[in-house]
Amino acid sequence: NAGVTQTPKFQVLKTGQSMTLQCAQDMNHEYMSWYRQDPGMGLRLIHYSVGAGITDQGEVPNGYNVSRSTTEDFPLRLLSAAPSQTSVYFCASSRGGFANTGELFFGEGSRLTVL
Amino acid sequence: DAKTTQPPSMDCAEGRAANLPCNHSTISGNEYVYWYRQIHSQGPQYIIHGLKNNETNEMASLIITEDRKSSTLILPHATLRDTAVYYCIVRVAGPLGGGYQKVTFGIGTKLQVIP
Numbered sequence: 001n002a003g004v005t006q007t008p009k010f011q012v013l014k015t016g017q018s019m020t021l022q023c024a025q026d027m028n029h030e031y032m033s034w035y036r037q038d039p040g041m042g043l044r045l046i047h048y049s050v051g052a053g054i055t056d057q058g059e060v061p062n063g064y065n066v067s068r069s070t071t072e073d074f075p076l077r078l079l080s081a082a083p084s085q086t087s088v089y090f091c092a093s094s095r096g097g098f099a100n101t102g103e104l105f106f107g108e109g110s111r112l113t114v115l
Numbered sequence: 116d117a118k119t120t121q122p123p124s125m126d127c128a129e130g131r132a133a134n135l136p137c138n139h140s141t142i143s144g145n146e147y148v149y150w151y152r153q154i155h156s157q158g159p160q161y162i163i164h165g166l167k168n169n170e171t172n173e174m175a176s177l178i179i180t181e182d183r184k185s186s187t188l189i190l191p192h193a194t195l196r197d198t199a200v201y202y203c204i205v206r207v208a209g210p211l212g213g214g215y216q217k218v219t220f221g222i223g224t225k226l227q228v229i230p
Contacts, residue, residue, distance in 0.1 A: 031215065035220070041222065042221045042223065048215070059219075088156065090158050090159070092215075094215060103161035106160070108158050
């Protein structure tokens with residue numbers, strides 16, 4: 001049972017480049033989300049999804065796009081990378097949709113550097 | 116969801132109990148207290164949660180005051196592997212819950228277990 005899998009674990013981009021951070025879970029969880037973590041700050045919610053075809057913005061959505069075509073996958077797209085997007089990104093999932101009742105399961109993180 | 120207040124850092128001697136406090140004075144009657152921890156730069160890991168009764172599992176105990184305005188996470192015999200950042204959050208859970216999309220992960224308490 002792999003849980004929540006994030007790829008890549010490390011990535012270096014140049015300003016203006018685009019890329020996709022992948023997130024997959026094998027627990028049939030309806031709820032999935034993306035957070036970013038910066039030094040000295042907590043986890044900030046970027047986007048979330050309560051089920052296939054349903055996404056919404058979190059606290060810091062600008063510069064990021066998401067889609068949810070399957071229950072398993074929730075990719076995070078950086079449209080035009082900026083140095084301010086240098087961060088560690090965590091994907092998380094939980095059973096249930098809007099009314100998810102369980103704990104969050106986190107991936108191991110993707111460390112992104114934008115030069 | 117109610118906000119929480121935690122001390123930024125704490126030390127604990129190895130083998131002793133680690134008591135991590137959390138204030139949540141504006142907690143609502145249907146909000147649960149959850150604890151997570153983040154070891155080094157890994158993804159956060161769920162520890163325990165509770166509503167008003169004290170809870171215990173294989174990892175820790177959770178003590179919630181009678182007025183529910185504060186709680187304490189207890190690691191009964193801290194080891195070096197318990198060195199981590201501990202997050203206390205509150206959220207509505209259950210069938211009418213609002214999910215994690217309204218939850219804020221603050222900066223948590225950095226627990227250092229000392230040999």
